[in-house]
Amino acid sequence: MRTASVKLEHTSYDIRVGPGLLDKTGEWLRELGFGGRLAVITDSTVRRLHGDALEQSLSAAGFTVAMLGGPESEAEKTLETAARLYQELTDFRAERATPILAMGGGVIGDVAGFVAATYLRGVPLVHLPTTLLAQADSSLGGKTAVDHRQLKNRIGAFYQPRLTVSDTDTLKTLPREQLSDGLAEVIKHGAIRDEAYFSYLEDNLDRILALDDECLETTVARSVEIKARVVEEDERDLGLRNVLNYGHTIGHAIETVSDFQMMHGTAVAIGMLAAARISNRIGFLGAAAVTRLSRLIERAGLKTGMPRLDAGQVLRAMQHDKKIVDGRVRFVLLRAIGDVFITDEVDPSLVEEVLTD
Numbered sequence: 399m400r401t402a403s404v405k406l407e408h409t410s411y412d413i414r415v416g417p418g419l420l421d422k423t424g425e426w427l428r429e430l431g432f433g434g435r436l437a438v439i440t441d442s443t444v445r446r447l448h449g450d451a452l453e454q455s456l457s458a459a460g461f462t463v464a465m466l467g468g469p470e471s472e473a474e475k476t477l478e479t480a481a482r483l484y485q486e487l488t489d490f491r492a493e494r495a496t497p498i499l500a501m502g503g504g505v506i507g508d509v510a511g512f513v514a515a516t517y518l519r520g521v522p523l524v525h526l527p528t529t530l531l532a533q534a535d536s537s538l539g540g541k542t543a544v545d546h547r548q549l550k551n552r553i554g555a556f557y558q559p560r561l562t563v564s565d566t567d568t569l570k571t572l573p574r575e576q577l578s579d580g581l582a583e584v585i586k587h588g589a590i591r592d593e594a595y596f597s598y599l600e601d602n603l604d605r606i607l608a609l610d611d612e613c614l615e616t617t618v619a620r621s622v623e624i625k626a627r628v629v630e631e632d633e634r635d636l637g638l639r640n641v642l643n644y645g646h647t648i649g650h651a652i653e654t655v656s657d658f659q660m661m662h663g664t665a666v667a668i669g670m671l672a673a674a675r676i677s678n679r680i681g682f683l684g685a686a687a688v689t690r691l692s693r694l695i696e697r698a699g700l701k702t703g704m705p706r707l708d709a710g711q712v713l714r715a716m717q718h719d720k721k722i723v724d725g726r727v728r729f730v731l732l733r734a735i736g737d738v739f740i741t742d743e744v745d746p747s748l749v750e751e752v753l754t755d
């Protein structure tokens with residue numbers, strides 16, 4: 399097991415990563431001082447695959463557990479789902495000290511996190527992420543949200559968990575494309591902050607895809623450490639956190655234009671590659687580094703070819719991104735693998751060029 403800690407102004411917490419950790423969760427919650435009742439928010443797939451392991455661990459530690467059904471997909475990442483969960487928590491007589499455990503992917507983490515942040519003005523939250531995206535990315539950073547109509551993550555709160563337990567055994571039941579999807583964020587972490595980690599991924603990608611215990615643990619833990627350091631410096635997303643948006647400026651626009659039919663990781667992969675090409679065209683990232691990035695993305699099972707999307711439409715979608723400041727699109731670019739910078743001086747025609755390449 400590897401433990402990373404996140405130290406913020408008002409709180410700090412551990413992220414424990416490794417195989418077989420759901421079994422230990424009950425005991426760790428006791429150590430944190432919890433007892434009595436707790437609520438688990440999960441979806442039917444995750445409950446079927448991993449619910450027993452968690453429930454056994456919790457009941458062995460003496461907890462009375464309510465298993466509540468959270469959103470089954472992004473379409474249910476809504477205030478209506480949150481409202482139903484508030485009612486179920488009320489029926490369960492959940493109190494201020496009753497922890498909510500979010501067991502699942504990013505959709506569960508975002509909604510259960512939002513419910514924990516708002517029910518009784520905040521109850522303790524514990525993340526038990528079960529997708530690679532959730533373990534390596536979404537479960538840390540304190541962002542919780544629901545979608546509002548077509549607007550993703552429009553309503554939410556910053557809310558930190560008391561503990562995060564990333565049991566890497568849960569990744570073994572993930573559909574392959576879901577694993578690839580999470581690898582996009584993992585590759586992003588190496589690309590923006592850590593060349594050595596990027597090389598590690600190049601050397602070990604096949605073992606990661608073969609679900610090797612040690613490689614899964616190392617990969618999740620190193621990604622978490624990279625994101626944790628960024629989050630510690632910019633808890634409320636006021637500046638530095640922008641570096642985590644590498645591949646996301648163009649990626650989000652592509653997702654929007656594809657009407658969210660494309661998977662997030664695929665869109666981010668295309669966005670990372672486009673940003674790398676832009677970096678190269680304006681005299682930064684060398685051609686060999688662009689090739690390294692594209693090879694790794696491809697080996698991860700993510701497509702590197704540009705989809706048949708209208709580049710003009712992608713450009714327009716970019717101008718509407720909620721992260722735009724004063725109408726200028728901010729790009730996260732690379733000087734080298736592991737070395738990132740931000741600029742708003744990219745000619746839109748260049749974006750169009752790399753997108754239609």
Ligand SMILES: NC(=O)c1ccc[n+]([C@@H]2O[C@H](COP(=O)([O-])OP(=O)(O)OC[C@H]3O[C@@H](n4cnc5c(N)ncnc54)[C@H](O)[C@@H]3O)[C@@H](O)[C@H]2O)c1
Nearest residue numbers: 441443503504505506528529531532536541568569571572
């Ligand atoms: N809060 C943040 O900082 C942040 C960051 C990135 C993404 N997100 C959000 O995360 C969401 C995407 O999360 P995701 O990619 O984890 O997708 P997801 O939560 O939709 O999960 C994908 C599917 O995998 C299934 N699943 C989960 N764990 C499994 C397992 N161990 N075995 C088999 N199947 C399993 C789920 O039932 C679901 O059907 C989006 O809503 C996005 O907005 C949030």
Ligand SMILES: [Zn+2]
Nearest residue numbers: 583646662666
């Ligand atoms: Zn992302």
